Amino acid sequence: DVKNMGGTMRLGAQPCKLIEGTIARKAYGEEIVQERHRHRYEFNNDYRSKLQEKGLVVSGVNPELDLVEIVELKDHPFFVGVQFHPEFQSKPLKPHALFTAFVKASVDYGRKQ
Numbered sequence: 001d002v003k004n005m006g007g008t009m010r011l012g013a014q015p016c017k018l019i020e021g022t023i024a025r026k027a028y029g030e031e032i033v034q035e036r037h038r039h040r041y042e043f044n045n046d047y048r049s050k051l052q053e054k055g056l057v058v059s060g061v062n063p064e065l066d067l068v069e070i071v072e073l074k075d076h077p078f079f080v081g082v083q084f085h086p087e088f089q090s091k092p093l094k095p096h097a098l099f100t101a102f103v104k105a106s107v108d109y110g111r112k113q
Helices: 024-026 046-055 097-112
Strands: 008-017 034-041 056-062 067-073 080-082
Touching: 008 024, 008 067, 024 056, 024 067, 024 097, 046 056, 046 067, 056 097
Parallel strands: none
Antiparallel strands: 008 034, 008 056, 056 067, 067 080
16 A cells, blocks of 8 residues: 555656756756656755755756756766656657666767767
8 A cells, every 4th residue: 555655655657847958857858757756765855955065956946846856966977866767758669858868868878089
């Protein structure tokens, strides 16, 4: 019974608003996406501004709850961390947008070396 699991379990599809100019927004090609969650952990917004001052980019946020869903590192070819499970929406012949973007960034980086 999911409702009686206790804690802060987030389960199922949740909206995520992607910030213009980020790796995530470019990968998805749209402003709002739905991503599947199954976890009890959240980004602590008490540290959000301090982390952003040090170069962490908050690139995806749940617009209803103001929860950080995606982070990136500024000036890095592909440092993307997500709160959800992109593998839940990935298939062999239709990989998740972030997986495709990661492979492309890896190939591009390899060609520059």
